[in-house]
Amino acid sequence: MEVWNEPAVLFEKSTMFTKSRFCKIYKVTSENPSGYLPHSHDYMQIWYITRGCCEHWVEGQKHLMARGDIFIVPPKVEHQVVRLEDAEIISCEFSFDHFFPPKENSAYQQVHEAALNLSFAWLFLKDADDIHSQFSLRPETGERVNTLMNAMLVEYENGDIYYEEFLRVQIMELLLVLAREYSQSPQSHTAAAVYDKYKPMVEDAIRYVEAHYNEPLKLEDVCRISMVSKTYFCYLFKLLTQQTLVEYIMNLRIQKAI
Secondary structure (H helix, E strand, O other): OOOOOOOOEEEOHHHHOOOOOOEEEEEEOOOOOOOOOOEEEOOEEEEEEEEEEEEEEEOOEEEEEEOOOEEEEOOOOOEEEEEEEEEEEEEEEEOHHHOOOOOOOOHHHHHHHHHHHHHHHHHHHHHHHOOOOOOOOOHHHHHHHHHHHHHHHHHHHHOOOOHHHHHHHHHHHHHHHHHHHHHOOOHHHHHHHHHHHHHHHHHHHHHHHHHOOOOOOOHHHHHHHHOOOHHHHHHHHHHHHOOOHHHHHHHHHHHHHO
């Protein structure tokens, strides 16, 4: 099923988070939880497959997800989920802006960086290095993740007093559990090597954009400078700048004009 022909819709936390100030947790049961259009959001998302399987399209690439798989989608990354075989998914959406003050060398920064690294490794290593983009959780870790995700869902649905404080702690625990599990996986070393390899290339492209911002710029030309695929460049660019290329160029032109 091809789902990448239309421009992505941006979902914003200001309109999507109506019950809690910083998160939304729900069970996905509809056939097309993302609708029929790709989308992105200005917050982070964790999807956990509790039953069946689904297709996860990320920046135009299809990933088949099955029961027990978990994946992290960072802000501004275009994706779409298509349920298969009566799949059931628990989705946790949250904004780091409402966790803790982002102080340098704080636990906040460490967990935030770990979350971005996890999303990088799981979703894009296959495209970059032709290896499997997920790793298998150990049984004990899988049980802990399953328990956490379901507990978070119950906490959010019940909305009892202090439920946001409980959710804040549970989300942090989930990220730390996943980060610890991934750090013990051989793929973590591959992820670091691939990231270190391609980051300078994307930084070269950013310098090119800053030098030619007042000229017509095409994504294909900028990708050619970075010597990476369109899919990989778009992801790394968003990871490094928290903006799409179009947003970056527009904001740069405004800043220069001012």
